[in-house]
Amino acid sequence: MAQDLVIRSARIIDGTGAPWFRADLRVSAGRIAAIGPGLPTDGATVLDGIDRYLAPGFIDAHCHDDLAFLRERTRPEKARQGVTSIVVGNCSFSLYPAPPHAADLLRGHFSGLLGETARDEVFADFEGYKAALEDPGIALNLVSLVGHAALRLAVMGYEKRAATPAEIRAMQALLAPQIRAGAAGLSLGLVYPPSAFAEPAELVALAETVRDEGGILAAHVRSYEAHLLGSIEEFIAVLTEARVPGLLSHLQSAGRPNWGQIPAALARLEQARAAGVDISFDMYPYPAGSSYMLQLLPPAAQEGGLPALLARLADPAQRAALQHWVETGSDDVHIQSKISLIGWGNVLISGVGNPALKSLEGSRMDAAAAKLGIAPFDLLARFVAEDDGQTAIVMFQLSEDDLQAACCHRLHMVGSDGLPRPGTKPHPRAFGTFPRVIGPLRRDRGWFTLEDAVRRMTAIPAQRFSLGQRGLLRPGMIADMVLFEDAVTDHASFEEPVQAPSGISDVWVAGQAVVAAGQITGRLPGKVLGRG
Numbered sequence: 001m002a003q004d005l006v007i008r009s010a011r012i013i014d015g016t017g018a019p020w021f022r023a024d025l026r027v028s029a030g031r032i033a034a035i036g037p038g039l040p041t042d043g044a045t046v047l048d049g050i051d052r053y054l055a056p057g058f059i060d061a062h063c064h065d066d067l068a069f070l071r072e073r074t075r076p077e078k079a080r081q082g083v084t085s086i087v088v089g090n091c092s093f094s095l096y097p098a099p100p101h102a103a104d105l106l107r108g109h110f111s112g113l114l115g116e117t118a119r120d121e122v123f124a125d126f127e128g129y130k131a132a133l134e135d136p137g138i139a140l141n142l143v144s145l146v147g148h149a150a151l152r153l154a155v156m157g158y159e160k161r162a163a164t165p166a167e168i169r170a171m172q173a174l175l176a177p178q179i180r181a182g183a184a185g186l187s188l189g190l191v192y193p194p195s196a197f198a199e200p201a202e203l204v205a206l207a208e209t210v211r212d213e214g215g216i217l218a219a220h221v222r223s224y225e226a227h228l229l230g231s232i233e234e235f236i237a238v239l240t241e242a243r244v245p246g247l248l249s250h251l252q253s254a255g256r257p258n259w260g261q262i263p264a265a266l267a268r269l270e271q272a273r274a275a276g277v278d279i280s281f282d283m284y285p286y287p288a289g290s291s292y293m294l295q296l297l298p299p300a301a302q303e304g305g306l307p308a309l310l311a312r313l314a315d316p317a318q319r320a321a322l323q324h325w326v327e328t329g330s331d332d333v334h335i336q337s338k339i340s341l342i343g344w345g346n347v348l349i350s351g352v353g354n355p356a357l358k359s360l361e362g363s364r365m366d367a368a369a370a371k372l373g374i375a376p377f378d379l380l381a382r383f384v385a386e387d388d389g390q391t392a393i394v395m396f397q398l399s400e401d402d403l404q405a406a407c408c409h410r411l412h413m414v415g416s417d418g419l420p421r422p423g424t425k426p427h428p429r430a431f432g433t434f435p436r437v438i439g440p441l442r443r444d445r446g447w448f449t450l451e452d453a454v455r456r457m458t459a460i461p462a463q464r465f466s467l468g469q470r471g472l473l474r475p476g477m478i479a480d481m482v483l484f485e486d487a488v489t490d491h492a493s494f495e496e497p498v499q500a501p502s503g504i505s506d507v508w509v510a511g512q513a514v515v516a517a518g519q520i521t522g523r524l525p526g527k528v529l530g531r532g
Contacts, residue, residue, distance in 0.1 A: 002029075002030070002511060002512060003043070003044065003045050004027060004028045004033070004043055004044035004045070004507075005026070005028075005044055005046075005047065005479075005511065006024055006025070006026045006040075006041045006044040006045070006046050006047070007024065007025045007026075007027075007029040007047045007049045007054055007231075007483070008024050008041075008046060008047065008048055008049055008050070009022055009023075009024065009048070009049055009050045010022070010025065010037065010049025010050070010052055010053065010054035010342045010483065011025070011049075011051075011052065011054065012025065012053075012054050012055075012279055012473060013053055013054070013055040013056075013451055013454045013473075014056075014472055014474065015055065015056040015448065015454060015455055015458040015459040015462075015472040015473060016451075016455065016459060016472065016473055017451050017452055017455040017459075017519055018451060020450070022037075022040065022052060022449060022466050023035050023036050023037055024036060024037060024039040025039075025049075025054060025473065025481075025515060026039050026044065027227065027479040027481075027508070027511045028448075028511075029194050029367045029511070030478060030479055030510040030511040030512070030525075031476060031477065031478055031479055031481050031510075031511065032380065032473060032475050032476065032477050032478075033421070033475060035473065035474070035475060036404065040251045045504070047483075049483060050483055051372040051485070051486075052483050052484060052505070053450070053483070053485075053486070054473070054481060054483050055082075055458065055473070055480075055481065055482050055484070056350055056454070056459070056462075056470065056471050056472055056473055056477075056481060056482075057082065057083065057084025057085065057458070057470070057480030057481055057482050057507065057509065058081065058082045058083045058084065058085075058414075058434045058457040058458060058479060058482060058510070059084070059085045059086070059087070059423050059457060059458060059461040059462060059465075059467070059470070059471065060078065060083050060085070060086040060087060060414070060415060060416050060418075060433070060434075061081070061087050061247075061282045061368070061413045061414060061415040061461040061464065061465070062087060062090050062218075062249055062250060062282045062284075062415025062416070062417050063078075063086050063087065063088060063090070063112060063415060063417060063418045063430075064090060064091070064093060064113065064212070064417070064418065064419050064420070065078070065086050065088050065142075065415050065418070065420055065446055065489075066088040066089060066093070066095050066110075066114075066144070067095065067096060067110065067114050067115075067117060067121060067195070067420075068114075068211075068420040068422075069086075069088070069133060069142060069341040069503050070132060070133065072422070073136060073137060073138050073139060073524055074139040074514070074520050074522060074524070075138075075139055075319055075471045076500075076520045077420070077430060077431045077498075077500070078140060078506075079139060079140060079507055079514045079515050079520060080484035080501060080504060080515060080518075080520070081431070081432070081433065081434040081435055081501060081504065082240045082258070082434055082435070082484060082498045082504050083434060083507075084140055084141060084470075084480040084481075084482070084507060084508075084509050084514075085139070085140060085141035085142070085143060085413070085467065085480065085529065086140060086142055086143070087142075087143045087144075087145065087184070087461070087465060088142060088143070088144050088145070089144045089145030089146060089147050089183070089184075089419075090145060090147075090187050090189075090218060090220070090249060090415075091147075091187060091188075091189040091192060091220040091249060091468075092147045092148040092149040092150075092187055092188055092189025092190075092192055092195035092220065092438075093109070093110055093114075093147045093149060093187075093189065093192075094118075094144065094145065094146055094147030094149075094150055094187070095110060095121060095123055095129055096122065096124065096125055096126055096128060096129045096146070096150060096184060096255045097121040097123070097124060097125045097146070097150055097151070097154065097174055097178055098123060098124060098150060098153075098154065099124065099154050099174075099188050100124075101149075101154075101336070101452055101456045102153050102154040102157075102483055103119065103122050104119075105141055105153040105154075105158075105305070106122050106149075106150055106153055106154075107119065107121075107122050108262075109149050109150075109153060109199070110122070111388065111389075112292050112294055112306075112388075112389050112390055112419060113241065113292050113419065114190070114292075114419060114420070115351065115353050115390050115392075115421050116388075116390065122208070125177065125178060125181065126144065126146070126177075126178040126182060126183045127181050129144065129528075130144075130181075130182065130326050130528040133528055134303070134527065134528055136524075137524030137525050137526070138524055138526040138527075138528075139421065139509065139523065139525070140509060140514065140526045141470075141480070141526045141527050141528075142526065142527075142528050143184050143465050143529050143531065144182075144183050144184060144305040144528065145183060145185055145186060145187040145218055145530075146175055146179065146182050146183045146185070146186050146215075147187055147189070147195075148186060148187060148189060148195045148198070148206070149189060149192065149195045149342045151171040151174050151175055151206070152171065152194040152195060152197070152198065153194060154170075154171075154174055155167050155170045155171050155174070156194065157194070157305075158193060158194050158195045158302070158303060158304050158305040158308070159194070159303070159530055160193070160194075160300060160303035160304075162201070162202070163198070163199075163201075164413055165203045168201070168202050168205045168206075169307030171202070171205075171206060171506060172205060172209045173400060174317060175206060175209050175210070176209050176213055179202075179209075179210065179213035179214070179215045179531075180221060182528065182529075182530030183215070184215055184216055184287060184465050184466070184531055185210050185215030185216035185217055185218065186206055186207070186209075186210050186215065186216075186217055186218070187217075187218040187219070187220070187249075187370075188203065188217070188218070188219040188220060188221075188240055189220045189294065190219065190221055190222040190231070191299060191335075192220070192295075192299070193222060193299050193302040193303065194263050196299040196514075197299070197303070197359070198327075200234070200237070200238065201434025203528060204236045204238055204241050204242050206242045207238050207239070207242030207460050208242045208244070208421060210242070210244050211242050211243055211244040213242075214531060215531065216244070216245050216246065216464065216465065217237050217239065217242070217244050217245070217246045217247070217249060218247040218248075218249055218467075219238075219239070219246065219247070219248060219249060219251055220250070220336065221234065221235050221248065221249070222234065222247045222335075223333075223334060223335065223336065224250075224252050224253060224254045225253070225254050225255050225333075225336040225341060226255075226257070226258050226333040226336055227260050227333045228253050228258065228261050228265060229261060229264060229265060229268065230334070231262045232248065232265055232268055232269070233268070233319065235248060235279075236268070236272045236277055239272075239278070239279060240275075240277055241330045244278075244477065245278040245279070245464075246277070246278065246279045246280075246320055247279075247280055247281065247282065247464060248269070248279060248280070248281040248282075249281070249282060249415075249417075250281075250283050250284060250289070250415065250417050251265060251282075251283050251406050252283065252289065252339065252397075252398055252402065252403070252406065253398070253399070253402050253409060254289065254338070254342075254395075254397040254398060255336065255338070255342055255397055255400075256341070256342070257340070257341060258336075259398075259399040259401075259402055260401075260402065261402070262402040262404055262405045262406050264398075266403075266405065266406070266409050266411075267450075269281065269411055270411075270519055273411075275296070279411070280411040280412075280413065280460075281406070281411055281412060281413075282412070282413050282414065282417075282466060283403075283406045283412055283414075283415065283417035284414070284415060284416055284417045284429045284433055285403070285407055285414070285429075285433060285436050285437055286398075286403075286427070286428070286429050286433075286436075287396065287397075287398040287399070287403055288348075288394050288395060288396045288397065288398065288399055288494070289395050289397060289398065289417075289425065289427075290392065290393065290394045290395070290417070290426070290427035290429070291392075291393060291395065291419075292390065292391060292393065293380060293383050293384065293387075293389065293390075293391040293392075293393055294384070294389050294390070295338065295393075296326060296337075296338050296339055296380060296393075297309070297325075297326065297380075298322070298335060298337075298346070299335065301322055305508065306384075306388065306389050306492060308486055309384065310384065310385055310514070313381050313384060313385070313467050319381070323377045324341070326339050326377060326380070327339055327340065327377065328340055329341070338397070339376075339393060341393060342396065342397045343366075343395065344364070344365040344366040344369070345365070345366045345367075345375040346364070346395060346396040346397065347363055347364065347393050347394070347395055347396075348362070348363070348364055348365075348393060348394040348395075348396070348425075348494065349362065349363050349364075349365065349368060349383075349391065349392075349393060350362075350392045350394045350424060350425050350426055350497075351390075351391065351419070351421040351424035351425070351426060352383075352387055352391055352392075352424065353387055353390050353391075354386050354387045354388075356386065357382075357383065357386060357387055357391075361424060361425050362425045362495075365379060365380070365393075365465075369520040375397075375443045377488060384488075391412065392419055392421060392424060392426065394427050394494065404447060406438075407441075407447060408447055408448065412456060412460075413456050413461045413464065414433065414434065414437055414456050414457045414461075415433075415458070415461075416429045416430060416433035416434070417429060418430030418431075418433070422447070424500070425497055426497050426500075427494075427497065428490070428492035428493055428494060428497040428499075430492075430497070431467060431490070431491075431492035431497060431498060431499060431500065431501070432490030432491065432492035432499070432501060433490075434457060434501075435484075435488045435490040435501035435503065435504060436490040437453050437456065437457065437490060438450060438453045438455070438457075438484070438488055439488040439489045439490060439501070439503065440489060440490065441484070444514055458471045458472070459471045459472055465529075465531075466531045467529060478510055478511075479508055479510060479511040480503060480508065480509055480510065481507070481508045482506070482507050482508075483504075483505050483507075484503055484504045484505065485503040485504075485505070486503075487502075487503050488501065488502070488503030488504055489501060489502050489503055504518070505517055505518055508522075509525045509526055510527075511525075512525040514526075514530040
């Protein structure tokens with residue numbers, strides 16, 4: 001049995017938002033045994049916490065580490081940020097459920113977001129995914145949502161049409177056992193085919209299944225551009241009809257013509273809550289987003305999957321029509337072109353799998369195209385064809401004022417939305433989100449008090465995902481904890497994103513150190529957490 005631990009005279013931030021207080025904390029058998037002044041140290045390892053803060057381990061409420069966790073068990077970039085639990089399966093992307101006939105479709109879908117996914121990296125069900133993680137061991141805890149795309153691919157493939165009643169029932173029958181086995185709920189990705197092809201009747205029926213099984217419904221809504229408010233309205237309507245709790249993913253208003261919508265969006269969420277709708281949201285603390293190259297194309301162009309898209313790009317008339325949509329947009333405010341809003345120069349190439357195109361990583365699309373002597377759209381088409389649609393991008397598209405309004409609102413919780421792809425130049429949020437919130441944004445820019453910043457990363461997501469034994473420092477709670485200095489700072493930048501933070505010295509999962517004196521220990525005490 002592991003030796004007890006006593007952390008002496010730390011500034012304890014308990015996760016509730018209450019002011020910090022100075023006390024000792026004792027850990028025994030993986031749980032917090034006592035908090036108070038002058039605790040006995042008999043039989044315990046003693047660590048001096050003076051002039052440092054001790055807080056609950058941070059919970060990344062929205063990320064895409066599903067695949068990375070299978071390949072890199074210690075998750076060092078998350079552990080060094082003080083993260084002890086992560087939520088995966090977001091935006092309709094999960095590695096299960098994949099019946100045999102749909103396994104390759106799901107592999108292709110997931111590969112588009114995070115690079116080539118192997119046959120043994122998709123799973124028939126939640127229990128298979130859980131076993132693949134826990135049997136070898138993981139350092140941090142993992143909460144998993146079921147991706148809506150997996151359900152549609154298993155039942156309908158990439159067909160762009162409304163699901164029939166029988167097909168909806170088949171998706172419900174596939175979803176229910178995943179939540180029953182421990183998945184946290186369902187995630188929608190209503191800009192990403194095939195999730196984007198779903199109509200309200202399908203969404204409500206699946207939401208009712210989530211409700212019946214005691215889960216949560218998360219949603220990347222249909223638009224974060226001109227139709228943001230209408231998209232929020234659609235999500236609220238689904239939550240209202242199904243009577244299910246909801247989490248709106250990464251609330252933002254993208255593209256300069258659409259800046260300034262966030263206050264109205266926040267007011268609508270508050271209005272919905274006043275009417276009895278249980279809704280909150282997550283957001284990362286950066287003015288740029290990240291996705292894959294296919295998001296620059298209209299969802300309809302991806303009907304039938306990548307082979308059908310490549311055929312459209314090979315047809316001169318269809319290619320010209322797609323280029324016109326990408327570069328000039330359309331009158332449809334429901335689906336706005338990213339390029340028409342932000343321009344090629346605000347798209348950074350961040351992750352490439354094809355070695356022949358690897359030298360373009362870190363370049364803006366306009367500069368990379370000029371270097372090759374081709375038009376930016378032709379470079380997009382080349383990435384689709386030669387990188388199998390798997391190219392990752394960063395898009396500079398958000399207003400700092402909107403970002404601050406969202407991140408400082410009471411319904412907000414912190415999610416990194418990181419897209420981990422080793423060997424690339426990912427968005428810095430994968431390496432700096434949590435120290436950025438408790439560091440520069442709190443200390444230098446005054447967005448939060450320290451206690452409020454911690455609450456957004458601990459108690460709030462713990463409540464949302466029913467992690468009843470985590471998120472607070474209280475006797476009896478599981479000892480997921482982080483010890484950090486007031487000078488904590490993120491160092492990851494868009495130019496040099498793979499940089500660890502400073503000021504976070506020690507991180508524990510269930511009382512075991514996964515980071516000690518700033519170093520990864522290699523211990524694997526993490527668990528796949530079921531609801532409750």
